Each structure stands twice: as structure tokens, then as C-alpha cells.
Amino acid sequence: MAKEQIQYVTAPKVxxxxxxxxxxxxxxxxxxxxxDANFLLKFINDQGKVLPRRLTGTSLKFQRxxxxxxxxxxxxxxxxxxxxxxx
Amino acid sequence: MQQYETVVIxxxxxxxxxxxxxxxxxxxxxxxxxxxxxxxxxWGLKKxxxxxxxxxxxxxxxxxFKAPGDVINKLELELKRDERIMRFxxxxxxxxxxxxxxxxxxxxFNKKKPVVQETAEPVKAVKEAAx
Numbered sequence: 001m002a003k004e005q006i007q008y009v010t011a012p013k014v015x016x017x018x019x020x021x022x023x024x025x026x027x028x029x030x031x032x033x034x035x036d037a038n039f040l041l042k043f044i045n046d047q048g049k050v051l052p053r054r055l056t057g058t059s060l061k062f063q064r065x066x067x068x069x070x071x072x073x074x075x076x077x078x079x080x081x082x083x084x085x086x087x
Numbered sequence: 088m089q090q091y092e093t094v095v096i097x098x099x100x101x102x103x104x105x106x107x108x109x110x111x112x113x114x115x116x117x118x119x120x121x122x123x124x125x126x127x128x129x130w131g132l133k134k135x136x137x138x139x140x141x142x143x144x145x146x147x148x149x150x151x152f153k154a155p156g157d158v159i160n161k162l163e164l165e166l167k168r169d170e171r172i173m174r175f176x177x178x179x180x181x182x183x184x185x186x187x188x189x190x191x192x193x194x195x196f197n198k199k200k201p202v203v204q205e206t207a208e209p210v211k212a213v214k215e216a217a218x
Binding site (some may be wrong): 030031033034037060072074075076077078079080081082083 | 094096121135136137139145147149174176178181183184186187
């Protein structure tokens with residue numbers, strides 16, 4: 001007979017073994033500069049929204065600082081409040 | 088005495104001298120009220136991420152200073168009253184921020200350190216995979 005084929009009801013999860021880490025903890029960065037817009041780009045999506053911790057892996061302590069820095073950068077016109085084509 | 092830094096954005100309609108004059112006015116105000124200027128940085132004419140007061144560019148100027156807290160109210164009131172200033176932001180600096188600024192002034196990193204590290208690692212990994 002034909003080979004038995006395994007069919008899954010839901011797609012099997014492909015395990016991603018790379019563990020996320022907080023880049024600030026790892027590299028010993030203690031201050032996030034709001035004037036460095038290029039660096040802050042890593043933490044916002046192409047609409048200019050702050051990315052959640054579950055995507056960037058940032059620890060809670062530094063997520064708060066990232067958010068603060070992004071808000072400051074927006075105020076002084078280094079980052080947009082609303083946009084559709086940031087990246 | 089707390090350490091602060093202020094970023095001001097001036098209208099692009101001013102000439103270079105007018106910008107310098109406007110900045111000088113505020114540094115004088117700071118010095119007169121007992122502040123100690125640590126650093127000044129002129130970023131020049133920059134494009135804004137979004138229009139402010141219907142203008143798409145602005146002159147950026149950064150001042151870092153040490154001052155007693157009551158100076159800030161006075162400074163911000165003056166900034167608000169000045170029509171040449173489109174936007175300003177005053178931030179008090181904690182100990183990590185002052186260390187960071189000192190290193191930046193000393194030219195310890197032209198580009199921020201983590202950027203270098205982030206890019207360095209994947210390149211290494213690719214090389215190892217190729218071998």
C-alpha cells in the first residue's frame with residue numbers, strides 16, 4: 001500500500017532554540033541616548049510604534065527606558081509620531 | 088546642583104548669526120542665574136521627522152549644564168516666550184547619563200558601542216560556517 005503519511009491537524013511548531021536576551025544587560029549599557037535615532041530604530045516598527053518586549057527580548061527595566069527615549073526622540077523631531085514607511 | 092541638558096530647535100528662517108545670537112541669549116541667562124555650562128553642541132540645520140509649525144527643517148542646539156533646580160523654570164519660560172524657538176526639551180541627567188556624555192565628548196565612540204558588537208557577531212558566525 002501507499003506509504004503512510006503523517007498529517008497534523010495543526011502545523012507542528014518549529015522550535016527556535018535561539019534564546020532571546022536583553023542586549024542592554026548583555027552589553028552592559030546603562031544609558032539609552034534619545035538623541036541617537038538610528039539606534040532607537042531597532043526598537044520601533046515601520047509605523048513608528050515601540051516593539052513589544054516579546055519580540056525584542058529587552059528586559060522590563062530597559063524596556064521602560066527605551067520607551068522613554070523613543071518618546072523624547074519623537075518630541076524633538078528625530079522620530080515620527082505616525083508614519084507608514086519608516087523602514 | 089543637578090545636571091541637565093537642553094535641546095532646542097530654532098526656526099530655519101534665521102541666518103547663522105541670528106541663530107548664534109539666540110543661543111547666546113540663553114547661555115547668558117543660564118550663566119547669570121548661577122549655572123555652569125559643561126558642553127555645547129551645534130548640530131546645525133536638520134530635517135525634522137514631521138513638520139513643526141509648518142516647517143520641515145530646524146536648527147538643533149544642545150546645551151549641557153549644571154544648575155540649581157529653580158533655574159529650569161526660568162529657562163523654560165524664556166524658551167516658551169521666544170518665537171525663534173520651535174521646540175525644546177530639558178532632561179535631567181542621572182549618573183549613567185553623565186558618564187555616557189563624558190565618554191561621548193571624549194570621542195570614546197563615534198558610533199554607539201552596541202551597534203559595533205551586534206554587527207561583529209553575525210559576521211564571525213558566518214565565517215565559521217564557511218570554513
